[in-house]
Amino acid sequence: MEAKHPSAEEYSEIIARREEKIREDWIRTMQARIVREELQKCHKAEGVxxxxxxxxxAQTYLDLLKDAKVKGYRIIDQ
Known part of the structure; x- marks a missing residue:
């Protein structure tokens, strides 16, 4: 049985989907970082x-942490 290789268009689409997923993961990660920095400023300014x-x-930061991981496009089982 021959392995089916993707055409140039299919390959381009696969690459575009991978890049989009990684881009979205990084956006969520950076949102969490920005909220964390604001939380640190708030803690410092408000004191006790x-x-x-x-x-x-703090609640917003905890909610963002649940999905703020850059996972990549490939899942490898170990």
Whole structure:
């Protein structure tokens, strides 16, 4: 049985989908980084009141951390 090789158009589409996935992963990662930096500023500025004042920002950061990993396009089972 012969292995089917993708055509040039199919290969270009595969590469475009890979790049888009990696780009989206990096966007989520950078959003989490920006929120983390804002949270650090809030903690420093608010002092002992940071638990009340920065709570929403901390919750947003925790929500972003769930998906803020650059996984790549290939999953390798070990």
């Amino acid at each position: 009141n940071h638990y009340q004042v920065c709570h929403e920002l």
